[in-house]
Structures are given as C-alpha cells and as structure tokens.
Amino acid sequence: MNKEVNTFSHVSVMLHECIDALRIDPKGIYVDCTAGGGGHSYEIVSRLTEGRLIAIDRDSAAIEAAGNRLSPFSDKVTLVHDNFLNLSDILEGLGINKVNGVLMDLGVSSHQIDTADRGFSYMKDAPLDMRMNREDSLTAYEVVNRYSEEELRRIFFEYGEEKYTPKIVSAILKRREESPIETTGQLVDIVASVYPRRHDEGHPAKRVFQAIRIEVNGELDIISPAIKAATDALDIGGIVAVITFHSLEDRAVKNEFSALARGCTCPPDFPVCVCGNKPKLKVLNKKPILPSAQELESNSRSGSAKLRTAIKI
Ligand SMILES: C[S@@+](CC[C@H](N)C(=O)[O-])C[C@H]1O[C@@H](n2cnc3c(N)ncnc32)[C@H](O)[C@@H]1O
Numbered sequence: 001m002n003k004e005v006n007t008f009s010h011v012s013v014m015l016h017e018c019i020d021a022l023r024i025d026p027k028g029i030y031v032d033c034t035a036g037g038g039g040h041s042y043e044i045v046s047r048l049t050e051g052r053l054i055a056i057d058r059d060s061a062a063i064e065a066a067g068n069r070l071s072p073f074s075d076k077v078t079l080v081h082d083n084f085l086n087l088s089d090i091l092e093g094l095g096i097n098k099v100n101g102v103l104m105d106l107g108v109s110s111h112q113i114d115t116a117d118r119g120f121s122y123m124k125d126a127p128l129d130m131r132m133n134r135e136d137s138l139t140a141y142e143v144v145n146r147y148s149e150e151e152l153r154r155i156f157f158e159y160g161e162e163k164y165t166p167k168i169v170s171a172i173l174k175r176r177e178e179s180p181i182e183t184t185g186q187l188v189d190i191v192a193s194v195y196p197r198r199h200d201e202g203h204p205a206k207r208v209f210q211a212i213r214i215e216v217n218g219e220l221d222i223i224s225p226a227i228k229a230a231t232d233a234l235d236i237g238g239i240v241a242v243i244t245f246h247s248l249e250d251r252a253v254k255n256e257f258s259a260l261a262r263g264c265t266c267p268p269d270f271p272v273c274v275c276g277n278k279p280k281l282k283v284l285n286k287k288p289i290l291p292s293a294q295e296l297e298s299n300s301r302s303g304s305a306k307l308r309t310a311i312k313i
Contacts, residue, residue, distance in 0.1 A: 009111055018043075026049040030051065141182070149169055168191050239284075284311055289306070
C-alpha cells in the first residue's frame with residue numbers, strides 16, 4: 001500500500017443527512033460518485049443486504065483508500081476509477097440498467113488538500129499540479145504559465161469571484177516573462193504582492209487557487225451533465241443527493257434540479273408546450289440542507305456545505 005493511501009484522512013460531511021436522504025433499500029443499487037476515503041460509501045454499503053454499491057472516484061489514491069475501508073463488504077462493492085461524468089457508460093459496462101440512489105459529494109477531499117505534493121493548498125509549497133486524476137494532462141502549471149491574459153481573467157473572475165483579478169493577472173504575466181512560475185509558493189507570493197495590505201477577504205490566494213482548481217478539473221462544467229446522467233440512471237422513486245462547497249457549485253445543482261423538475265423547455269411566451277418534455281425529478285428540499293451546529297463546531301470543512309436532494313418521478 002502506498003504511503004498516501006495509508007494515511008488517507010477525510011471526515012465525511014453531512015453523513016447522516018445523506019444517508020437519511022437516500023432512503024436506503026437494503027436490496028437496492030447505489031452509486032457513490034465521489035468515493036474519496038469511503039466514508040459515505042461505508043455507511044451506504046453497511047445498510048445493504050442483497051444490494052450493491054458502485055463507488056467511483058477519479059483519483060486513484062482515493063479508490064485505493066476506499067477499497068481498503070470497504071474491504072469488509074467487498075462482495076457488495078464495485079470500485080471504479082473514472083470521472084462520474086461517464087456514469088452512463090460505467091453503469092452500462094457493469095450491466096446495470098437502473099439504480100436506487102446516487103450521491104455526489106463534490107470538490108476535493110481533505111486528503112487531497114493535505115497531501116502537499118498534489119499542489120492544491122496555498123498553505124504548502126509544492127509544484128503547481130491540482131489534478132484530481134494524475135493521468136489527466138492539464139495541470140495548474142499549464143494554466144498559470146500558458147493561459148492568455150483573457151483566459152486567466154475569465155477563470156479568476158468566474159470561478160474565483162476574485163475582485164483583484166486585473167492586478168493579479170498583470171503580476172502573473174509580468175513574472176512569467178522572466179521565468180516560469182513553478183510552485184504554489186511562488187504563485188501565493190505573486191498574488192499576495194498585489195493584494196492591499198489591509199483586506200477582509202481571508203487568505204489572498206484562496207480564490208485564485210479555487211479558480212485554477214476548478215479549471216484544471218473542469219469541476220463546474222460537469223455538474224449539469226452529471227446530474228442529467230444520474231437522473232436517467234435512477235429508477236422511479238430513486239434519490240439523487242448532491243453536497244456542494246461553494247456558491248458556484250450550489251447554483252449549478254439548483255438550476256439543473258429546477259430544469260429537470262420543470263421538464264418543458266419551451267420559451268415562456270409559448271401558449272402551449274410543443275417540446276413534450278415531462279418533469280423527471282421532484283425537488284425534495286426547496287432550501288438546501290445545512291450541517292448541524294454540532295458538525296459545524298467539530299469539522300470546519302463543513303462550514304460551506306449544502307445538501308440538495310431530489311426524487312425521480
Ligand atoms: C469531498 S471528497 C469525497 C469524500 C467522501 N464522500 C468520503 O466520505 O470520504 C470528493 C472526492 O470526489 C472526487 N471527485 C471529484 N470530482 C470527481 C469527478 N468528476 N469524478 C470522480 N470523482 C470525483 C475527488 O477526487 C475526491 O476524492
């Protein structure tokens with residue numbers, strides 16, 4: 001077992017809320033799209049008798065760690081190293097037609113952030129990487145050193161909501177004319193150098209790191225197609241549950257749930273529906289479920305978490 005797997009640590013967020021929301025049928029088939037350290041997966045599979053769990057993660061270290069954690073239930077678990085965007089193909093490859101529940105616990109694990117050489121953290125000096133799947137080709141290094149001024153501005157504004165974007169981008173462009181920006185530490189110094197000395201935005205590099213991570217892993221673009229694929233895979237009465245960690249993700253989940261609950265895609269001024277699309281989901285909680293006061297106190301990472309759930313109709 002490699003060291004990274006051996007030391008995998010991640011405290012699952014809103015564990016009991018997710019398990020309650022999924023209304024687990026002991027004979028059902030469930031998909032954990034973001035297995036991570038296997039925390040949610042463990043609680044799901046331990047409630048199954050004849051059922052089955054498909055545990056997916058795009059990070060091979062997570063798949064290995066989840067495999068270890070779930071080993072007591074190995075006859076009921078199928079581990080898949082893939083992007084959950086490929087859910088339809090994954091299920092087809094396994095000969096599964098319909099499932100009873102799908103969970104997505106989006107974003108990165110504490111383990112990924114805490115493993116310095118993955119380059120996710122602005123607190124640890126490391127090569128600029130940030131890939132969840134280390135077989136992917138796009139790295140943070142490519143984004144920081146090769147993206148045009150317009151592309152950098154777009155991702156810092158859109159994915160980081162960073163108000164000092166123009167100054168930060170200018171500083172990056174100036175610096176990379178001299179030599180490539182190789183490490184997270186160098187990037188942090190560049191961002192910090194243009195930030196006002198007094199500000200109340202937390203760590204200056206927080207939003208830039210979030211933006212680059214979202215870009216490297218295509219995190220926002222996959223939410224809508226992945227929820228559509230999950231909805232198609234669900235049997236009637238099956239549940240889709242999604243945990244998000246920032247407003248951009250939560251908005252994407254909320255919008256996709258609303259679109260699938262509406263069904264009809266005709267323009268609002270059409271007198272009658274001509275598209276014929278019927279609602280596929282019913283949203284179960286209009287407002288997102290939030291972590292309890294107790295969880296907020298014991299796990300700071302849960303601070304920004306929101307859980308949205310819907311049922312297939
Ligand atoms: C917040 S952690 C999940 C933690 C897990 N629920 C637990 O209890 O241990 C998110 C995980 O999702 C994985 N992930 C993120 N986006 C993914 C995607 N598009 N496809 C597959 N895995 C993804 C990450 O690699 C990471 O391991």
